[in-house]
Amino acid sequence: MLVIEAKLKGTQSQYSKLDEAIRTGQFIRNTCLRYWEDNKGVTRNDLQKLCSVLAKNKETPWTKKLNSQARQAHADRAWSAIGRFYENCRLGKPGKKGYPKYKKFSRSIEYKNSGWKLSADRRQITFTDGFEVGAMNLWSSRDLVWYSEKQISRVRVIRLADGYYAQFLVNWDRREEHEFQGKMTGIDLGLKEFYTDSDGNTVDNPRYLRKSERRLKMLQRRVSKKHIRGKKQSNRYHKARRALAKQHLKVSRQREDKARKDALALVRSNDLIVYEYLKIRNMVKNHHLAKSISDASWCQFTQWLQYLALVHGVIVIAVPPRNTTVDCSCCGSKVKKTLSTRTHRCNQCGTVLDRDHNAAKNILAKGFKLLAEYLNSTVGHTESGAKSSKAQGETNLWLKNGDVLALSWLDELRTKNYWESPTIFGTPN
Structure with missing residues (x-):
């Protein structure tokens, strides 16, 4: 469609x-x-x-x-x-x-x-x-x-x-050609940086609402001053109301444009993408971070990621975020951190990484583990028409709809045991 x-x-x-x-x-x-x-x-x-x-x-x-x-x-x-x-x-x-x-x-x-x-x-x-x-x-x-x-x-x-x-x-079945090269990445969504991938690359968080807050407050004051309770509103009130609505519409369009472009760049440059499944509805209950979380528009980004991955035939895996920040990506030991601690320092193996970089590596490792379980259990049944598999908990796995090219690449992953290699995502066998 x-x-x-x-x-x-x-x-x-x-x-x-x-x-x-x-x-x-x-x-x-x-x-x-x-x-x-x-x-x-x-x-x-x-x-x-x-x-x-x-x-x-x-x-x-x-x-x-x-x-x-x-x-x-x-x-x-x-x-x-x-x-x-x-x-x-x-x-x-x-x-x-x-x-x-x-x-x-x-x-x-x-x-x-x-x-x-x-x-x-x-x-x-x-x-x-x-x-x-x-x-x-x-x-x-x-x-x-x-x-x-x-x-x-x-x-x-x-x-x-x-x-x-x-x-x-x-009614149009949109498909885009994608050259599979075995590139894989895990991404950690955040507020300081919009996301950090498992290679340490980051994408800036534009914070469109924060940048427009000053103008939005000024336009909101104009609307409030021209509003008369209990009477028919004047033309000046409706003019001020439309100006405020246009500014909010501009912010929403900026968010959508950013989410779509970032998702498309990520899909075009990778063959397997793993991200953390966040329950945004529960996270915005934190009134200290609710505005920043809404401004980041993670949900919109992941929706575009799923859609564009289906169009390009790329595998997308959503994994639970539990302990992805706490676990060390090299030795697996737990390193407790507060929200203000931005550097991961492991006392067991001496690893020093950015907090989000360490989480992105753990997310990719979780994705490989789930992909391995899927390949070992149901890869033989996908050719008969299975289009998707649902793993335990909040985990989703999207595959190309039974395409031979995607299946052959998955078989290659299984034979080479990519998910067990420490050079891929930094965890021991």
Whole structure:
């Protein structure tokens, strides 16, 4: 699947009609949720039927303007929230179970196969439902001319702080050629450095939020000064609010761009990548580090790493982080450290390394151990269609989907016993 985003350029009247369509979709979703609360045993099919009832109801004639498949898409959104709540209750998830909430400020609407049409040169999109938005220009760095309308399964219109965008979901199996050279690395995610690999190389942590904090505070003060409680807000208030939203959007885009580029560089230069699986949700409960952890965007980086590894056919292993900082990467003895101790000094073997470098070596060693267990147990079954293997605990192992090239490289790893060599990751046999 590919998601291609293009900015929508049109008149103010067209933007107002898109807002009306978004509000209509929000009304349908909230109505479906209320119907589920008021009636027992409601199914997804019942919510789909409710969309048809709303379109024919004399009290809600505006819902008929929205495309029928778009109405069903919003019913599916409501059912997705309900199903997630049921799943969390069934699994006994600790804490809040995610009870579905009513939407107050929706920002998107989703069309499926109807309600829109692309021009021949793919430079314009025409919305053909009852809101009569008409043709709008598409501004994008990606060219849609290479894809037919049959390959585009969904079109989502989303309103952001700097305008309206159309996101095209294209059915395309993306694959990139990757030359396997046996390069392997383990990475330790951190706050001082964004990550440190097992060779001692580091990538700086840009801290985009910290750098923008001064401007964000100034813009937030402007919004607060122009807000009048209990009265209709002025145009100056909305202008200040949009400026603040644009600055937050800029920070989020900077984070995503950095995460994507770092992940792509890592995947292109390695054939096996091992990283530590961090529970970000638990880590941000530390109020002294929560802002810095969120600013680092580790979760976004690992998501891009998994996706790009699948595209390039590279192996990615996520290992539990337990004792990766405490253990010595050479002799295995435990060296206790506080958070302020940045150097690893082993009293047993005399090893002196940077704290993160030592952890990255331990992470790579854990990855080799798990890979060895996988090869010795299930490598014979991957050719029959196994696509992934789940190891014990919080460990995940992603493999290329049964590709012969990847399997032959794994067999080479097994025959040469790379995971047992001290020259690879610095641990004794």
